[in-house]
Amino acid sequence: MNRLRTTTFLSTLAAAPVALALLVPQSVLAATGIDADRTTPVTTSALGDIKIGDDGSITLEDGGKAVTVDSNNTVELDDGGYISNTGGNDGDAGIVVNAGQTTTITNAGAITVSESFTADDTDSNSIADGPIASASNRYGILVNSGATTTATITNTGTISVDGLNSGGIVAKSNIVGSIASSGTIAVVGDYSAGIATQGVTGNVTVEGTVSVVGEGAQAVVLGGDVGGGVPHPGHGFAKRFLHD
Numbered sequence: 001m002n003r004l005r006t007t008t009f010l011s012t013l014a015a016a017p018v019a020l021a022l023l024v025p026q027s028v029l030a031a032t033g034i035d036a037d038r039t040t041p042v043t044t045s046a047l048g049d050i051k052i053g054d055d056g057s058i059t060l061e062d063g064g065k066a067v068t069v070d071s072n073n074t075v076e077l078d079d080g081g082y083i084s085n086t087g088g089n090d091g092d093a094g095i096v097v098n099a100g101q102t103t104t105i106t107n108a109g110a111i112t113v114s115e116s117f118t119a120d121d122t123d124s125n126s127i128a129d130g131p132i133a134s135a136s137n138r139y140g141i142l143v144n145s146g147a148t149t150t151a152t153i154t155n156t157g158t159i160s161v162d163g164l165n166s167g168g169i170v171a172k173s174n175i176v177g178s179i180a181s182s183g184t185i186a187v188v189g190d191y192s193a194g195i196a197t198q199g200v201t202g203n204v205t206v207e208g209t210v211s212v213v214g215e216g217a218q219a220v221v222l223g224g225d226v227g228g229g230v231p232h233p234g235h236g237f238a239k240r241f242l243h244d
Contacts, residue, residue, distance in 0.1 A: 031048055031049035031050070031051060032047035032048055032049065032050050032051070033051050033052075033053055033056070034050065034051070034052045034053065034056040034057075034058065034081075035053040035055050035056045036055065036056060036057075037056070037057045037058075037059055038056070038057065038058045038059070039058075039059050039060070039061070040058075040060075041058070041060065041064050041065055041066055041067070041068065042058065042066070042067055042068070043067075043068045043069075043070050043071075044067075044068070044069045044070060044071045044073035044074075044075070044103075045070045045071040045073075048071075048073055049073045049074045049075075049076075050067060050073070050074070050075045050076070051075075051076045051077075051078070052075075052076070052077045052078060052081040052082075052083070052109065053078050053080075053081055054078045054079060054080030054081055054109075055080065055081070056078075056081045057081060057082045057083065057084065058082075058083045058084070059083075059084045059085075059086075060084070060085045060086070060087055060092075061086055061087060062087045062089075063085060063086075063087020063088060063089035063091075063092040064085070064087065064089070064092065065091075065092070065093045065094075065095075065096045066083045066085055066093070066094050066095065067083070067094065067095045067096070068095075068096050068097075068098065069095070069096065069097040069098060069101055069103050069105070070098045070101070071101065072101055072102040072103065073103060074103055074104040074105070074106075075095055075103070075104075075105050075106070076104075076106045076108075077106065077107045077108060077109040077110075077111070077157065078108055078109055079108040079109055079157065080109060081109040081110075082109050082110040082111070082112070083095070083109075083110070083111045083112065084110075084112050084114075085112065085113045085114070086112075086114050086115070087115075088114075088115035088134065088135050089135055090135050090136050090137055090138070091137050091138065092113050092135065092138045092163075093113060093138060093139040093140070093141075093142050094111035094112075094113055094139065094140045094141060094159070095107075095111070095140070095141045095142070096139070096141075096142045096143075096144065097141075097142065097143045097144065097149060097151060098144055098146075099143065099144045099145060099146025099147045099148075099149050099172075099173040100146060100147035100148070100149060100173075101149055101150070101151075102149075102150040102151070103149075103150070103151050103152075104151070104152045104153075104154075105141060105151065105152070105153045105154070106154045106156075107140075107141070107154070107155045107156070107157045107159065107183070108156045108157045108183075109157045109158075110157055110158045110159075110160075111140045111141070111157070111158070111159045111160070112158075112159075112160045112161075113138050113139065113140060113160070113161045113162065113163065113166075114160065114161075114162050115133065115134055115135050115138075115162045115163070133162050133163050133164050133166075133188060133189040133190070133214070134164075135162075135163050135164070136163055136164040136165045136166065136189075137163065137164075137165055137166060138161055138162065138163030138166040138189075139161060139163075139166060139167050139168070139169075139170050140159035140160070140161050140167070140168045140169060140185070141153060141155070141159065141168070141169045141170070142167070142170050142171075142172070143170070143171040143172060143173055143175065144172055144173065145172035145173050146172075146173050147173060148173060148174045148175070148176060149171070149173050149174070149175055149176070149177075150175075150176045150177055151171075151175050151176075151177045152177045152178055152202075153169060153171075153175075153177070153178070153179045153180070154179075154180050154181075155168075155169060155180070155181040155182070155183045155185065155208075156181075156182050156183045156208075157183045157184075158183055158184045158185075158186075159181075159183070159184070159185045159186070160185075160186045160187075161186070161187045161188070161189070161192070162187075162188045162189060163187075163188075163189045163192065164189045164190050164191060164192065164214075165189070165190075165191050165192060166187060166189045166192045167187060167192055167193045167194065167195070167196050168181075168185035168186070168187050168193070168194045168195060168210070169181060169185065169194075169195045169196075170193065170195070170196045170197075171196070171197045171198055171200070172198065173198060174198045174199040174200070174224060175197065175198070175199065175200045175201065175202075176201045176202075177200070177201065177202055178200065178201075178202030178203045178204070178205070178228065179195065179197060179200060179202075179203075179204050179205070180203065180204075180205035180206075180207070181195060181205070181206055181207070181208050181210070182205075182207040182208045183208045183209075184208055184209045184211075185208070185209070185210045185211070186209075186211045186212075187211070187212045187213070187214075187217065188212075188213045188214060189213075189214045189217065190214040190215045190216055190217065191214065191215070191216040191217065192212060192214055192217050193212065193217065193218050193219070193220070193221045194210035194211070194212050194218070194219045194220060195210060195219070195220045195221070196218075196220075196221040196222075196223065197221070197222055197223060197224065197226075198223045198224040199223075199224030199225045199226070199227075200222075200224070200225075200226050200227065200228070201227040201228070202227060202228040203226070203228035203229050203230070203231060204220075204222065204226050204228070204230050205229075205230070205231045205232075206220055206230075206231070206232045207231065207232075220232075
């Protein structure tokens, strides 16, 4: 019986190097600080954790997605730092999180996704005779649809978006975590939303201002169960803009 025990123990030790090798930390990317103006998009899979400092910025004149979270890393935008996306294309965004990732997104700076567009007003009555934006599906912070995403998203800065069917902070997949905005969100575009979610296990907190302008636009849309609470001591509102 003792031999059997000894043999089993030695067999376990023989396999141990493989198991222990799996426990050795793999090489990971160091955090990347952006402290000057950058004019090309970035991804976390290439840069690791990303921090845009108070003197840093990402400016996209031709549109696209300024920051893509395609790995389990964080994105932080400091007060004074900014993302400016002026391309005016469908699908433009400030920060996009691929579904299924684990991340923390913190915005204390400014995210602007804008376009140059003037709505028609043929009868000069200050009411648009058609859409009030041109491009569509544009976002300040977007979590793509798909697998459940583990995320803490916090906005204490400003998010401004122009676009049809667009949004300030939009989660298209379920979130294990929380979403909070004590800053300012402003969205201009028909059928858009200031904040829109699917299911969220934690809180969805709106303590700042959420302003939306457009036909069918809504300030806050909860598309699934919220496991925590929905604290809302702020000044969010939907301003409907009807066409002639």
